[in-house]
Amino acid sequence: MLVAATAVGVALGAGSAAASPPGAAVGGVVGAVTPRDLAVDVDAPVYDADAPDPDITEVGSTYYVYTTGSDLRNIQVLESTDLQHWQLVGDALPTLPAWSTWGETWAPGVVVLGGQYVMYYATEVAATGDECISVALSSVPAGPFVDSSTGPLVCQTSLGGSIDPQPSVDADGVPYLYWKSNNGDASTPADIWAAPLLPDGQGLASAPVAVLTQDQPWESTVESPAMVDASGSYVLFYSGGLWDSAGYGVGYAECAGPLGPCTKPLASPVLHSDPHRLGPGGESLVQDASGNWWMAYDAWDGPASAYSYTSGDYRSLWIAPVSFAGGTPTIAAGEAPEGYRLAGGDGGTFSFGAAPFEGSMGGRRLAAPVVAVAADGGGAGGGAAAGDGYWEEGADGGIFAFGDAPYLGSMGGRRLAAPMVGMAPTPDGGGYWLVGADGGVFAFGDAGFFGSMGGRALSAPIVGLAATPDGRGYWLVGADGGIFAFGDAPFEGSMGGRRLGAPVVGMAAMPQGGGYWLAGSDGGVFAFGAAQYFGSMGGRRLGAPVVAIAAGPGSGGYWLVGADGGIFAFGDAQFLGSMGTTRLAAPIVGDAAG
Numbered sequence: 001m002l003v004a005a006t007a008v009g010v011a012l013g014a015g016s017a018a019a020s021p022p023g024a025a026v027g028g029v030v031g032a033v034t035p036r037d038l039a040v041d042v043d044a045p046v047y048d049a050d051a052p053d054p055d056i057t058e059v060g061s062t063y064y065v066y067t068t069g070s071d072l073r074n075i076q077v078l079e080s081t082d083l084q085h086w087q088l089v090g091d092a093l094p095t096l097p098a099w100s101t102w103g104e105t106w107a108p109g110v111v112v113l114g115g116q117y118v119m120y121y122a123t124e125v126a127a128t129g130d131e132c133i134s135v136a137l138s139s140v141p142a143g144p145f146v147d148s149s150t151g152p153l154v155c156q157t158s159l160g161g162s163i164d165p166q167p168s169v170d171a172d173g174v175p176y177l178y179w180k181s182n183n184g185d186a187s188t189p190a191d192i193w194a195a196p197l198l199p200d201g202q203g204l205a206s207a208p209v210a211v212l213t214q215d216q217p218w219e220s221t222v223e224s225p226a227m228v229d230a231s232g233s234y235v236l237f238y239s240g241g242l243w244d245s246a247g248y249g250v251g252y253a254e255c256a257g258p259l260g261p262c263t264k265p266l267a268s269p270v271l272h273s274d275p276h277r278l279g280p281g282g283e284s285l286v287q288d289a290s291g292n293w294w295m296a297y298d299a300w301d302g303p304a305s306a307y308s309y310t311s312g313d314y315r316s317l318w319i320a321p322v323s324f325a326g327g328t329p330t331i332a333a334g335e336a337p338e339g340y341r342l343a344g345g346d347g348g349t350f351s352f353g354a355a356p357f358e359g360s361m362g363g364r365r366l367a368a369p370v371v372a373v374a375a376d377g378g379g380a381g382g383g384a385a386a387g388d389g390y391w392e393e394g395a396d397g398g399i400f401a402f403g404d405a406p407y408l409g410s411m412g413g414r415r416l417a418a419p420m421v422g423m424a425p426t427p428d429g430g431g432y433w434l435v436g437a438d439g440g441v442f443a444f445g446d447a448g449f450f451g452s453m454g455g456r457a458l459s460a461p462i463v464g465l466a467a468t469p470d471g472r473g474y475w476l477v478g479a480d481g482g483i484f485a486f487g488d489a490p491f492e493g494s495m496g497g498r499r500l501g502a503p504v505v506g507m508a509a510m511p512q513g514g515g516y517w518l519a520g521s522d523g524g525v526f527a528f529g530a531a532q533y534f535g536s537m538g539g540r541r542l543g544a545p546v547v548a549i550a551a552g553p554g555s556g557g558y559w560l561v562g563a564d565g566g567i568f569a570f571g572d573a574q575f576l577g578s579m580g581t582t583r584l585a586a587p588i589v590g591d592a593a594g
Contacts, residue, residue: 040083040294042334043276045301045316047078047086052315053107053224053282055166056296059141063286065296065317066092066119068106075108075121077142083294083319092143093121093136099151100134101126107224109284110141111167111201113175118201119145120165120177125152131161131183135202153203154179160186162193166284167201168227168258175201176258178211178225178236189214190221192238194259211260212236212253216267217535218557218571220247224282227258228293233327236262237295239281240269244307246512246555247532248279249572250297254327265328271295272572273554274335275303277318278512285322293322295331304469304512307530338553338574340593342565343373343392346586347400350565353576355594356388358403362585367412368396369586372422372464375594376405376429389429390592395419397434397442408432408445416440417454422464422506422590426471437461439476439484450474450487458482459496464548466509466516479503481518481526492516492529500524501538506548506590510555517558519549523568525560534558534571542566543580548590563587 040046050070057064065078065086073091080086096102104124111118117138124131132152136145154162160182169175175197182190195208214222219240226237234255241248249269253262271280277299287293298315305313320333339355347361347370361370376389389405397411397420408431411420418438425432431445439453439462450473453462460480467474473487481495481504492515495504502522509516515529523537523546534557537546544564551558557571565579565588579588 038083038292040319040321042318042320042332045277045299046080046084046319047317048301049088049316050314051076051078051317052298053164054296054298054317055109055284056286056294057110057141058286058288062141064110064141066108066110067298067317068108069103070314074102074105075119075143075145078317079142086317089142092138093119093145093147095144095146096123097134097147097149099126099149100124100147104131107164107282109166111169111175113169113197113201114199117141117145118167120153120167122163122165125155128157130155130157131163133162133165133179154208156181156193159188159191160184164223164225166225166227167197168229170258171229174258175199176227177204178227180221180223180225182221184221190223192222192225192236194227196259209259211255211262212238212264214240216240216251216264218247218249218268219251222251226284227255228285228287229258230293230324230327230329233324234258235324235327235329237283237285237329239283241279241281241556242532243279243281245530245532246273246278246305246307246510247534247557247571248281249273249556250281250283250331252329268557268569268572268574270329271297271320271331271333271335272552272556273302273512275511275553276334278302278305278554279307279315280318280333282315293324295320295322302512304514306514336553338593339576340550340559340567340591341373341375341390342561342567342579342588342591343370344584344586345369345371345589347392348585349373349390349392349402350579352567352578353574356403358389360402361392361400366394367398368394368419370589371395371420372590373592374423374425374432375592376403377425377427377594390594391423391425391432393420393423393434395421399423399432399434405429406445410434410444411442418461421462424465424467424474426467427469428471431471433465433467433474435462435465435476437463441465441474441476441486446471448472448487452476452486453484460503463504464506466507468509469511469513475507475509475516477504477507477518479505483507483528490529492531494518494528495526502545505546508549508551508558511551511553512555514555517549517551519546519560521545521547523560525549525558525570531555532571536560536570537568544587547588550591550593553593559591559593561588561591563589567591
């Protein structure tokens with residue numbers, strides 16, 4: 001998807017403003033400008049190589065991005081004239097101060113102050129191992145930057161260190177520095193701090209204040225702060241979650257001023273994983289001379305990742321336009337809108353968010369109760385949210401197809417050894433599997449049969465199944481939490497043989513692979529493999545038992561649904577409505593994302 005905006009620029013020659021900056025603010029434009037149009041593909045990386053923690057600024061007609069070191073570089077610098085095509089310039093900080101550890105530099109932030117470029121970056125103190133913030137100077141945007149310090153600029157050792165510095169200049173010309181305390185080693189929650197800088201940027205003008213803290217289940221931490229003044233509305237973007245997981249994302253807070261206080265209006269991120277990008281974060285913003293805002297961020301390339309450099313994966317550079325309505329930002333990153341559907345035992349279907357209603361069996365005569373619903377994963381981009389259709393499954397194996405979901409066969413009218421309890425579609429929507437309480441599996445369309453537990457002794461009935469992202473395997477789950485893996489589905493652990501507060505009622509696999517979640521009827525959630533735990537309803541009072549779990553589109557969250565239609569959203573899964581407190585003709589039996 002190409003997103004266009006009118007921006008500004010000028011061709012730079014020898015002796016241009018790129019080499020001799022006036023006191024421009026971060027995100028400002030240095031030099032004379034003329035109108036031009038920019039178009040950025042928001043569904044793919046603009047620099048498909050390692051470029052983590054990008055800091056973006058514009059100088060004349062050239063954009064610069066500074067990133068955490070890669071390929072033996074301390075601080076990597078890239079340049080572009082159109083935001084879409086980037087090239088590596090080199091190492092912006094080739095030499096480190098004597099007190100710093102080589103190879104331990106990350107998260108740079110650059111601002112123009114006092115006629116020179118000032119870079120803040122995080123590094124390790126060689127003598128102590130503490131992670132702290134230092135500062136380096138250059139007369140040109142690409143460097144080399146020189147750090148002549150004898151020690152850190154900021155180092156909150158009692159709070160687990162200080163990292164992820166990001167400068168910002170207020171509308172009145174006052175520079176501020178934002179950063180994160182707690183590198184992950186401290187037991188206290190992470191905080192975002194702010195302090196005004198001296199005019200030359202080489203020291204703090206006053207004591208720092210905490211403006212944001214880690215206090216939401218999806219966050220795990222708060223880091224990579226980026227404060228912007230959007231026409232008088234102060235908005236603090238930040239990253240949360242584990243950086244090497246699909247649960248990483250970008251949140252924001254509305255602030256009363258550059259030193260806060262700041263309030264989070266949402267309980268979930270505004271930019272999260274999807275089939276294109278995984279674990280987006282490390283964001284920074286720039287406003288071009290025409291007033292357009294752009295966000296630079298990093299992400300692991302989708303649709304699947306091991307989130308590991310040792311596995312050959314990396315965090316590439318992505319660009320997205322950002323607009324503001326007061327203090328509310330919209331990041332036009334091309335993410336598909338979320339939605340989900342609930343199905344009742346009578347076949348009634350209830351759609352929420354972007355999930356369209358395509359029909360139901362509600363009010364029709366059924367040979368057996370509906371026991372499950374599954375979304376058609378076919379269509380552009382793949383994944384459970386791609387298609388507009390869905391299936392309902394009856395306990396007798398009957399299948400009912402709606403929207404563009406194809407009917408590919410059923411077990412309706414056939415003799416079954418046990419009632420059907422669940423179904424799962426193939427990734428392309430060209431097939432599906434049904435599973436019975438005895439572990440028997442029935443494959444239709446392009447779904448392959450990889451084995452079953454049919455005819456084998458089980459310690460508890462099977463209650464559901466989930467398919468792998470490539471459709472070449474699946475898992476079955478029992479009411480005792482036992483897991484049975486077939487095809488290329490890896491066994492990542494189970495609750496089998498453990499004492500449970502309530503029976504397991506369903507499972508959901510990470511859409512990008514790597515793990516799965518189990519849900520109990522008491523709302524307890526159990527995470528295995530790379531799947532993160534984002535919270536549960538275990539130990540809380542429920543209006544009705546939980547009957548199913550569904551994964552969010554990017555593996556960074558999940559929904560639980562109760563028999564009364566209540567919805568509980570965790571991680572980056574958005575709450576889009578529920579049937580809780582609404583009178584139902586029959587209990588809810590399942591839910592499906594998309």
